Amino acid sequence: MLKIIIPTTMLIPLTWLSKSNMIWINSTTHSLLISLISLSYLNQFSDNSLNFSLLFFSDPLSAPLLALTTWLLPLMLTASQNHLSKETIARKKLYITMLTLLQLFLIMTFTATELIMFYILFEATLAPTLIIITRWGNQTERLNAGLYFLFYTLVGSLPLLIALLYIQNTTGSLNFLIAQYWVKPISTTWSNIFLWLACMMAFMVKMPLYGLHLWLPKAHVEAPIAGSMVLAAVLLKLGGYGMMRITVLLNPLTGQMAYPFLMLSLWGMIMTSSICLRQTDLKSLIAYSSVSHMALVIVAVLIQTPWSYMGATALMIAHGLTSSMLFCLANSNYERVHSRTMILARGLQTLLPLMAAWWLLASLANLALPPTINLLGELFVMMASFSWSNTTIALMGTNIIITALYSLYMLITTLRGKQTDHVKNIKPSFTRENALMALHLLPLLLLSLNPKIVLGPIH
Amino acid sequence: HGGRAVSLCARRLWAVAATRGLPAARVRWDSSSSRAVIAPSAVAGKRTPEPAVRWQEDPDVEDENLYEKNPDSHGYDRDPVVDLWNMRVVFFFGFSVVLVLGSTFIAYLPDYRCMGCGPPHVYPRASASRMQEWARREAERLVKYREANGLPIMESNCFDPSKIQLPEDED
Numbered sequence: 001m002l003k004i005i006i007p008t009t010m011l012i013p014l015t016w017l018s019k020s021n022m023i024w025i026n027s028t029t030h031s032l033l034i035s036l037i038s039l040s041y042l043n044q045f046s047d048n049s050l051n052f053s054l055l056f057f058s059d060p061l062s063a064p065l066l067a068l069t070t071w072l073l074p075l076m077l078t079a080s081q082n083h084l085s086k087e088t089i090a091r092k093k094l095y096i097t098m099l100t101l102l103q104l105f106l107i108m109t110f111t112a113t114e115l116i117m118f119y120i121l122f123e124a125t126l127a128p129t130l131i132i133i134t135r136w137g138n139q140t141e142r143l144n145a146g147l148y149f150l151f152y153t154l155v156g157s158l159p160l161l162i163a164l165l166y167i168q169n170t171t172g173s174l175n176f177l178i179a180q181y182w183v184k185p186i187s188t189t190w191s192n193i194f195l196w197l198a199c200m201m202a203f204m205v206k207m208p209l210y211g212l213h214l215w216l217p218k219a220h221v222e223a224p225i226a227g228s229m230v231l232a233a234v235l236l237k238l239g240g241y242g243m244m245r246i247t248v249l250l251n252p253l254t255g256q257m258a259y260p261f262l263m264l265s266l267w268g269m270i271m272t273s274s275i276c277l278r279q280t281d282l283k284s285l286i287a288y289s290s291v292s293h294m295a296l297v298i299v300a301v302l303i304q305t306p307w308s309y310m311g312a313t314a315l316m317i318a319h320g321l322t323s324s325m326l327f328c329l330a331n332s333n334y335e336r337v338h339s340r341t342m343i344l345a346r347g348l349q350t351l352l353p354l355m356a357a358w359w360l361l362a363s364l365a366n367l368a369l370p371p372t373i374n375l376l377g378e379l380f381v382m383m384a385s386f387s388w389s390n391t392t393i394a395l396m397g398t399n400i401i402i403t404a405l406y407s408l409y410m411l412i413t414t415l416r417g418k419q420t421d422h423v424k425n426i427k428p429s430f431t432r433e434n435a436l437m438a439l440h441l442l443p444l445l446l447l448s449l450n451p452k453i454v455l456g457p458i459h
Numbered sequence: 460h461g462g463r464a465v466s467l468c469a470r471r472l473w474a475v476a477a478t479r480g481l482p483a484a485r486v487r488w489d490s491s492s493s494r495a496v497i498a499p500s501a502v503a504g505k506r507t508p509e510p511a512v513r514w515q516e517d518p519d520v521e522d523e524n525l526y527e528k529n530p531d532s533h534g535y536d537r538d539p540v541v542d543l544w545n546m547r548v549v550f551f552f553g554f555s556v557v558l559v560l561g562s563t564f565i566a567y568l569p570d571y572r573c574m575g576c577g578p579p580h581v582y583p584r585a586s587a588s589r590m591q592e593w594a595r596r597e598a599e600r601l602v603k604y605r606e607a608n609g610l611p612i613m614e615s616n617c618f619d620p621s622k623i624q625l626p627e628d629e630d
Binding site: 022033039086435439459 | 523
């Protein structure tokens, strides 16, 4: 693990000590090399997990998420280069430092063995993200967005701290690898019910669950592009990952306690997809679609069947890449038109045909077109939920239709039709932007050739 | 009719004010009809019309068009040399190193999960994925062999019945 942690930590001195015209080149190069190293963790040859030390381990669940996290940093740096070009050199270095710090905390969170260490780093990821949203966001609403983001997550996760300390006191260890073997079934008492709620609410807020999702559209919309990318691609998956880990300790109570959250997710999935159909703000549409996709992951994790776990893992990786790509596309529009309103930048296909191709592919991935892993994840979750209860197929089917509807709506509004007058002199697509989209899409397409690495520990 | 005449005059006034450089309120949105009304010939003789009217579709002053100074810009930086090297670095390390070498690494990952690892019962257990590719190849090989030799493809007995030793019945 140190071979990833130390280079990531050293990215910070690299940024501060580089010459002012080399900061982006240096940081992008080295973060790409770090992502190459992290790919080696996908070689999961053990049935159980790879145990590196007392502090870190990697698992067929955490290895793809680790690879996603490390792959995202160079993409975030490439995406941020334009909107930071007017800032002073110190501010640029500070931005890169915030991104690197966030990356460091995320890497350690995904590979933490001790659940308290996981908790500390989980909370630590809030600080750089808050700074990125509130300092570098574009509108005045960013302060409100940061507030919602911070306090929703904090209020959700403080009970988790208490629950973890309680489990440490009663069980003696919070080392995840040991806890798997020592877990005893917990009975349905009131204190255990509150324990379950305390453990799960932090991750429910993070995912986000439908009733607790108010922070997400605000934070995603107000954040700068790198903030939106990391929020959508990785921070949401922290919730899914945490849920998959903590439910190991909470059986068989999950079978009864999960019902309200399952109902909320199933209903929320349809509600948020429908809200997408009525959005005028492009980033807001993509944010709500994230809520919808993550609701599927919540359903999958709470059902706790082997297929649903495979689907949840595949869906998390697929959504990470797709959602990040959609935010980059929306940002390329925003940098030209300086507005997120969809109808203000219409008919872009005739002006930017290659970007239109990326838009098409990203939207097709978003609506779970075969053979992408988006489809794999959704299909597995759908089948698992059907076997859990036949009625869910109606809701899942409706969600798939509405997902297709809003993805196509987004495509048609931004690409087709006659251009508005004021977009006629937008700049052509830069190589940087095309490279960014290709770097998002190619891993997604390559994964559809070999999905077994993202199907998680059950596969 | 009165209303239209008034608005016609208002627009004419606006055009004159704009071309004469009189302080007119800077509006972000101009209706396209105002452009249709301004006849350039009406003011052309009096003074050279300066481009003092800002249209919505004019690029923002704060926006820097990287293509202006450097038509070959890749979008990374103002300096053409840094821009070029940044593009090369992203493409080389991003595509040629990580995507190509990384995909090769993953494509050649071994097939087998460790057969004898871990205690007997662990939550959750992944059993079906061990040596899957080998199992498929071995099955195809056996099927081919058995079909070629006329043997049944599968037998209903898992183990050879003659090798099972049952305890004797005790009355």
